[in-house]
Amino acid sequence: MLIKHHIITGTAISLFLLFFTQINITSAIIFLATSILIDVDHYLAYWQKTKDYSTSYKKIKKWCLTKGTTMEIYFIFHNIWFLTILIALVKYNAVFTPVLLGVSLHYICDSIWDVYWYKRGLIKKPYRRWII
Numbered sequence: 132m133l134i135k136h137h138i139i140t141g142t143a144i145s146l147f148l149l150f151f152t153q154i155n156i157t158s159a160i161i162f163l164a165t166s167i168l169i170d171v172d173h174y175l176a177y178w179q180k181t182k183d184y185s186t187s188y189k190k191i192k193k194w195c196l197t198k199g200t201t202m203e204i205y206f207i208f209h210n211i212w213f214l215t216i217l218i219a220l221v222k223y224n225a226v227f228t229p230v231l232l233g234v235s236l237h238y239i240c241d242s243i244w245d246v247y248w249y250k251r252g253l254i255k256k257p258y259r260r261w262i263i
């Protein structure tokens with residue numbers, strides 16, 4: 132999913148949580164930030180694969196939407212192991228709950244995006260990145 136989609140969904144859900152639940156403003160901000168910022172691993176993957184240390188969002192977005200869909204890429208924050216660590220952190224201390232929820236929202240949005248791309252034949256193994 133593109134960053135603009137994560138910003139829209141993260142903002143909408145965090146505002147919903149802020150106004151219709153008992154979440155505080157700090158937790159809502161953390162939720163919003165984590166629902167967006169875990170895509171920083173796309174930069175890490177791009178830098179690792181290309182050795183081009185550009186920070187251009189347009190360049191990395193184009194790479195992810197073309198070559199990034201066909202290469203074997205490891206996204207450090209987009210996998211079951213990162214989610215497992217977050218669940219363990221929440222068990223340890225509930226202060227990590229907004230982080231887990233923000234990341235979970237991000238995963239749900241990305242999964243919807245993966246199914247959309249898979250149905251159009253643009254990616255072959257939509258859930259592979261989640262299990263490695």
Ligand SMILES: [Zn+2]
Pocket residue numbers: 132169170209237241
């Ligand atoms: Zn993502």
